[in-house]
Amino acid sequence: MAGKEPDPARPAEESPGGVAAGGGPPGEEASWLRRLAEEARSGWRLSAAPSEPPALTVAAVERYLAEAPPAAPRYWYDVTLADGAGQERCYLAPRLSRLVQRAHLHPGARVRLTRCSYLYDERRLRRGLLCIEELQPAAHPASPPPPAAARSLGRGPPPLRGERRHYLPLWNNEDPYGDMWCPIVNAFCFLFLMAVSKLISLGQLETTWRSRIHFRPLLVRVLHKSRLRYYGKPEKKMDMPYQAYFEVADGSGMMSMVLWNSLCPEWYNSINVGTVLLLEQYAVKDSYPFKTQPTPRDSQMKRFTTIEISLNVRNPPTKISIISEEMVKPEWGLPEVKYRFVTRTELNDLPNNHSCDVIGLVTFVGRVERTRKKEDSEDFWLYRWAHAIDGTSDKPFILEIFATSQPDVFERIHPMTYLVCTQMRVVRDLSENPSHTVYLTTSNESQIFITGWHKGQPYTKDTKVKNFIQWTRTQSEANQMRKTVIGGYYPFPRPPNNFLKYCKNNKVESVLKAIGELGEEIEGLHYREHKRIAIQGIISAIRYISCSSAAEDASGVEPVQLSSVLQWWMHCGTQSLLSLVWIQRRILQNPTNYQSEWEFQIQKINDAPETEEMTRTCSSWQSDLWAQVKDKLMKYLHHSMIFPESIPCKFDYMYKDLLMQQYNLHAAVHQPKETRIDKNISEFKNTGGFGYYEVTVLGINHDVAIDVAFLPVFGHEDPHLFPVEEVENDPLLSCMSCISSCQQATDEIVKAAMDLDSKHVVCILDVCHLGDDKVEVFLSKIYKTVEADVPDPV
Structure with a gap:
């Protein structure tokens, strides 16, 4: 049982870690964390390195503004660890901040504390804290550990280090926290x-x-x-x-x-x-x-x-x-609140940057992602995409929703909820491409509301809101549920058709990244950070990775969950151990279904020559240049893996809370469920097509190459989830989007690829860090450089 939060003025000897580990009732043995803190405080080095540290649960990870000097990092982190007997709030050494930023260290994770130190506050009497110096990951137990004691109500304790008096939200600065x-x-x-x-x-x-x-x-x-x-x-x-x-x-x-x-x-x-x-x-x-x-x-x-x-x-x-x-x-004489609600049909006639309010039934909501406010900054915007329908058009509202300081609403947007967004701005560019889909984005004054938050809001009196509610009463819930989708990679908005338009307001030299620098660029990504990167290269090979019906029959689940994961292992390099552990866990859950397929694939991977591996991935095309240089490369980056988080899945209302949790960011405080749902994200029915493509891009100096993925967008029953016109101006990508269940190398793909053979192109890549070591890299657009100064679309 955890003890009370210590008073900030309490001497450090009474609470060495900043939060009382609460050794429990008198006579009960103190927690391992409390004993470790005492060991570190008592040693002449003010440190401890236990030889056999037990597995600990990360109960909370909290962020706050650092103090200068030093100038970097901008933020510090306090980590609350639980050992079953109590909790200890510890300061994370700044050099370990990357563990949080890349979501290796997050609430609910299991770790071993292999080295720590005790740090006295030299500006206060008898005050100190436990500092985490080294951590190792620990496996999750077969049965979950007992939940850590809940925090007491009321204002929590201040951060451990420095003079700051409050914590910030873990992933942005705009949301209220605490x-x-x-x-x-x-x-x-x-x-x-x-x-x-x-x-x-x-x-x-x-x-x-x-x-x-x-x-x-x-x-x-x-x-x-x-x-x-x-x-x-x-x-x-x-x-x-x-x-x-x-x-x-x-x-x-x-x-x-x-x-x-x-x-x-x-x-x-x-x-x-x-x-x-x-x-x-x-x-x-x-x-x-x-x-x-x-x-x-x-x-x-x-x-x-x-x-x-x-x-x-x-x-x-x-x-x-x-x-x-x-x-x-x-x-x-106080004025009433007025609104400017528009229907989806009316949206077609609104100009760019027009302000309006909308209401709709959510049919799709994407995962929460982050984008940096400034290059090399530690500050991020949070955003997610959503689709909503209002019955006036067969097309949905496409909504880019940035966090509006309403985290309780933002994190709970899900399909089948009634969504209201106010002060939205229209985004369209008719001069560039009239066929490009119009969408709406939040402004600084936008507010969002979902079912459960509408009561008492002034807009409930609006005529168009009442009309929408009347329309929903005429709809079949079952029919609408069949159209709902959640999560996954969302390739919108597509890059413009003209590369000069893409480079608008930027110098071309700063827009283009050297292909050899992509490894460092990817390594520098933070958790759920999304970046769009432009590189020069040569399309050198295209391989269609099929989710075979044989694998589907053997596994009894969606084929992307097994055959594609095995492909990740074949191509992933440093991530092979993670993929192996994932596959082993799935086999242990369903040994009968997976055993024969597992043995077959492992034998194939270990013994088969490269030509047989290529057969497994249904090799579609490779250039003569690639055949000559692929064994002489200085660097070959493999980032064509498709993760379960990359595939949109069908929304299941029974597992609503679990799905929302999967596609939100990690919470700052671990909140274990009383009844645990033993269901993995990969077990939900996905809405993808029948496979995906691995595209090899060779650097223009023929010394570096990268494998990236292209996910066909036409496999979903709702054509408005990924509009067709968004890729129809790319002959190669358009061909690769039109796949069937038995897709092999088609004449159209080969012809489109050969048209680019040995030609310099600009590839636009969508890159997103999914946590731990998972990074997805998708090919979004190809531009052909006709002349040095005049890039044109393919």
């Missing part, structure tokens, strides 16, 4: 007695603010809410460097309101679109000129853009009260 962000229970003011004559309007405030020091109270309604902005830096010492913008309005117009610093954790989750606020003791400042502006939904409303209302904990200390909707009187 108990300090809970909405205020007593935020509502149910008795409002202040006379309207004692208030000041926004219009009056704009004309008189420079002549006043103190301002009369404001009564306003929130019309827009931005995502959180975290502006902390290692060299700056601020307790809560947060900021959030709101657009508030009264009968005179609309103005920006800014929530600063420690007021953000206190109020951000309590102030929502439609909330009525009474503001007292606020400040007024000149408006920041470079912030984003939401699109007003009421063209008649006046907008005050020169000043903004500033709410802070001091100078002056702002007083905020929320007026319950039942107390709001018509004579106050």
